[in-house]
Amino acid sequence: MLRLAVFASGRGSNLKAIYESIKNGTLHGVELALVISNNSNSGAIVFAQANHIPARHLSQLKYANDAVSFQNELLKVLAEEQIDLVVLAGYMKKLPDVVVGTYRGRVINIHPALLPAFGGAGMFGLHVHNAVIESGKKISGATVHFVEGEYDSGKIIIQETCPVFNDDTAESLAERINRTEHNILPKAIQIVVDSIEENT
Ligand code: GRF
Numbered sequence: 656m657l658r659l660a661v662f663a664s665g666r667g668s669n670l671k672a673i674y675e676s677i678k679n680g681t682l683h684g685v686e687l688a689l690v691i692s693n694n695s696n697s698g699a700i701v702f703a704q705a706n707h708i709p710a711r712h713l714s715q716l717k718y719a720n721d722a723v724s725f726q727n728e729l730l731k732v733l734a735e736e737q738i739d740l741v742v743l744a745g746y747m748k749k750l751p752d753v754v755v756g757t758y759r760g761r762v763i764n765i766h767p768a769l770l771p772a773f774g775g776a777g778m779f780g781l782h783v784h785n786a787v788i789e790s791g792k793k794i795s796g797a798t799v800h801f802v803e804g805e806y807d808s809g810k811i812i813i814q815e816t817c818p819v820f821n822d823d824t825a826e827s828l829a830e831r832i833n834r835t836e837h838n839i840l841p842k843a844i845q846i847v848v849d850s851i852e853e854n855t
Contacts (some may be wrong), residue, residue: 656737658688662746667699668833669744669765674706676841687849689736693730693748708724709736715748718768718802724764726751739851742844743802747779754803763847764804765840767832769814770798774807784825784832793819799843800811812843 659849663670664685676682692701695713703710704818711732733741744825755762766774773795778786780787787795796816803809814826815835820827 657685657851658737658743659685659740659844660689660691660733660736660738661687661699661742661744662691662750663699663744664692664694664747665697665745667697667745669836670699672837673742673744673841673844674702674708676844679829682841682845682848684810685740689732690736690806691732693746696705698740699745722751722820728754729754730757740847742840744840746820749806750802752815755804761847761851763799763805763812763842763843764802764807764809765836766798766800767795767836768794768798769794769808769816770800770811774798776806778807781825781829782824784823784828786830787819788823788825788828795819795832797839798804799839812846813839815839 662672674687675772677687679792687708690708690710691697691713692700695712695718700710715722715725715763719730739761740760741758750762768774773783773786794816796814798814801809801814815838817831817835
């Protein structure tokens, strides 16, 4: 059984989708071992605590903004919890390079657009959906990809499209895409879990 850590900063609906998929058995071979949030009030951390999932509030600010102390603490916690796979599910911070390097091929992220379009620095939250609407595109969607050095780069695992309607606001588009994310994120995790198991 692989041990999964989910990093989340906000509402935590994708965390919930992972939790439900494991609970109902559609996502298997993996357990939700740890939730890490940079925000002590996040929906993600509240959900984890309410559902008895080990949760940690870890933020660079807690280490006087010292990047090295923070990254060492992250590595220590992930090692202590024997984490095999990391999912960034609405994590609004850049994961330190040393963590990405340590878990190379085992860190994945969900992005609310069809990468490589509408990705990169500054493309998060409603900025993404505003940019899609302003571009006039009639199709958007969600992408799950491996995390490599740069924002939103890395091999794509799954993408699924969503229509963009003429009367969409960034909020209404975000909500439609969020439902798509809940569908593809557990599937993408299953693909990575199966491939890790096949190769170990
Ligand atoms: C999702 O749209 C995800 O693509 C983005 O942040 C959002 C997180 O939503 N990276 P939630 O906290 O899982 O509800």
